[in-house]
Amino acid sequence: MTATETGTAPAPGRHADTESTALYDIPGPRARRRHFLYGILSTVVVLALLGWILYLLFSTGQFTADKWSPFTYEGIQELVLRGLGNTLKAFAYASVLSLLLGGVLATGRLSVHRPVRWLSTVCVEFFRAMPVLVMIFFIFVALKVQPLPALVAGLTLYNGSVLAEVFRTGINAVERGQREAAYALGMRKTQVMTYVLAPQALRAMLPTIISQLVVALKDTSLGYLITYEEFLHAGKLIASNLDYDLPFIPVVMIISPIYIGMCMLLSWFATWVAKRQRRSPKTDAGHVAPPEPRPVLPGQS
Amino acid sequence: MDVLTDNFALYGKGFLGTVELTVYSSLLALVLGFLMASFRVAPVGSFRVFGTVWVTVLRNTPLTLLFFAVLLGLPRFGLVLPFEVFAVIALGCYTSAFICEALRSGINTVPKGQGEAARSLGMSFGQTLGDVVLPQAFRSVIPPIGSTLIALAKNTAIAGAFSVNELLGTYKTLSELGYSIIWTFFWIAVGYLIITLSISALFNVLEKRWGIAR
Numbered sequence: 001m002t003a004t005e006t007g008t009a010p011a012p013g014r015h016a017d018t019e020s021t022a023l024y025d026i027p028g029p030r031a032r033r034r035h036f037l038y039g040i041l042s043t044v045v046v047l048a049l050l051g052w053i054l055y056l057l058f059s060t061g062q063f064t065a066d067k068w069s070p071f072t073y074e075g076i077q078e079l080v081l082r083g084l085g086n087t088l089k090a091f092a093y094a095s096v097l098s099l100l101l102g103g104v105l106a107t108g109r110l111s112v113h114r115p116v117r118w119l120s121t122v123c124v125e126f127f128r129a130m131p132v133l134v135m136i137f138f139i140f141v142a143l144k145v146q147p148l149p150a151l152v153a154g155l156t157l158y159n160g161s162v163l164a165e166v167f168r169t170g171i172n173a174v175e176r177g178q179r180e181a182a183y184a185l186g187m188r189k190t191q192v193m194t195y196v197l198a199p200q201a202l203r204a205m206l207p208t209i210i211s212q213l214v215v216a217l218k219d220t221s222l223g224y225l226i227t228y229e230e231f232l233h234a235g236k237l238i239a240s241n242l243d244y245d246l247p248f249i250p251v252v253m254i255i256s257p258i259y260i261g262m263c264m265l266l267s268w269f270a271t272w273v274a275k276r277q278r279r280s281p282k283t284d285a286g287h288v289a290p291p292e293p294r295p296v297l298p299g300q301s
Numbered sequence: 302m303d304v305l306t307d308n309f310a311l312y313g314k315g316f317l318g319t320v321e322l323t324v325y326s327s328l329l330a331l332v333l334g335f336l337m338a339s340f341r342v343a344p345v346g347s348f349r350v351f352g353t354v355w356v357t358v359l360r361n362t363p364l365t366l367l368f369f370a371v372l373l374g375l376p377r378f379g380l381v382l383p384f385e386v387f388a389v390i391a392l393g394c395y396t397s398a399f400i401c402e403a404l405r406s407g408i409n410t411v412p413k414g415q416g417e418a419a420r421s422l423g424m425s426f427g428q429t430l431g432d433v434v435l436p437q438a439f440r441s442v443i444p445p446i447g448s449t450l451i452a453l454a455k456n457t458a459i460a461g462a463f464s465v466n467e468l469l470g471t472y473k474t475l476s477e478l479g480y481s482i483i484w485t486f487f488w489i490a491v492g493y494l495i496i497t498l499s500i501s502a503l504f505n506v507l508e509k510r511w512g513i514a515r
């Protein structure tokens with residue numbers, strides 16, 4: 001995405017006791033038979049679809065040796081790997097810079113000085129409302145910047161703004177008592193932020209932050225549209241080669257799993273962190289028992 | 302300023318192209334997302350698997366790659382459709398995964414007792430989901446669906462780079478005509494702002510009418 005996600009937390013895993021069990025009874029023998037029948041039927045339908053696609057692939061000659069031969073050449077393998085390397089390079093730059101910009105903008109939005117707050121709010125709102133591609137094109141075309149810096153700058157502006165909102169929400173979600181206690185200990189504004197609020201907010205928001213990095217990774221493919229020589233660009237070069245009979249489909253078949261695999265790994269990591277956090281006592285501030293009347297003297301109850 | 306006044310028709314055409322793409326893709330995404338959400342909570346295992354695979358794959362696919370595969374790959378099967386239709390298919394399928402997840406988290410916000418009560422009245426799965434749970438889930442998913450559709454509107458820009466008529470694509474024509482690039486982009490940005498702000502205003506109204514009072 002593109003920048004599609006809105007930073008929603010990754011979906012929780014399915015447990016036997018989650019929502020779905022509330023929607024239907026535990027099936028009895030007849031329902032089980034019926035469900036089995038549905039299962040068989042739907043599987044047959046899906047398999048038939050897949051078979052039809054395979055048939056199309058074969059009948060339009062997508063599996064001819066011609067179309068798959070390019071992948072056996074070392075030069076082409078290097079081209080694909082270089083493209084993958086460029087994608088990862090753009091991702092690395094964009095993610096580090098987005099985190100930095102997000103930190104700066106979030107600090108700005110939480111500032112006590114009104115002009116600073118106002119300026120950061122305008123920045124964040126504007127860059128979140130613009131399509132990433134418009135920014136990338138603007139930087140590339142109007143400011144005449146090289147493809148890689150243009151791509152990284154566009155991704156940074158967008159994801160930095162989204163992350164700024166994430167950080168801000170995280171800081172505001174830290175229990176009020178934490179801030180109050182820190183001030184009560186005589187800490188200064190900066191100390192309260194850096195020693196008390198930011199660490200807790202970051203820990204709580206880590207899954208959301210990683211999910212946002214998945215967006216950045218997906219969006220590196222926009223570099224293809226401004227002639228940055230990334231993974232998809234390498235694929236396009238091979239696919240538009242007449243010598244191999246335009247192997248578009250083989251290229252898609254090889255590139256997609258790698259792209260989707262990379263993003264899935266990162267998404268899965270976000271989910272894993274979220275799961276681990278739910279079990280960890282550190283993310284959940286300890287609950288202090290509410291004050292209640294107690295026996296004044298020991299022995300009374 | 303004269304960029305806009307001289308080329309109002311061109312801008313208008315691009316703007317309408319973006320609006321059309323957004324509307325059609327939204328409809329497709331909502332229908333597919335609703336279907337996949339039903340699949341993902343269904344009692345039949347294979348439906349659940351299908352819904353999960355659909356959502357997982359599409360959520361982790363870069364949209365540019367999807368456009369590449371659909372617009373340049375499908376014609377190789379002899380499936381030649383206008384680029385606008387391809388763009389709507391790609392955008393609609395992609396966004397449906399996010400709509401599905403929004404709906405599913407909405408289903409989770411409905412108190413369990415509602416589903417249990419429906420079942421104890423003897424309702425079937427379809428009735429429980431369609432008449433009791435989803436109508437209540439809808440109320441809490443208005444904001445996330447709104448932001449998903451705003452994201453969709455922004456993603457239509459990618460279609461422009463694949464030479465579908467829309468707002469971003471107008472910059473090429475205008476820069477060839479020799480207009481100032483900065484102003485060209487300024488008006489493109491205004492166009493996108495109008496669209497995204499309209500969607501968020503619309504969803505604010507919906508939220509006021511049907512949302513859960515908090």
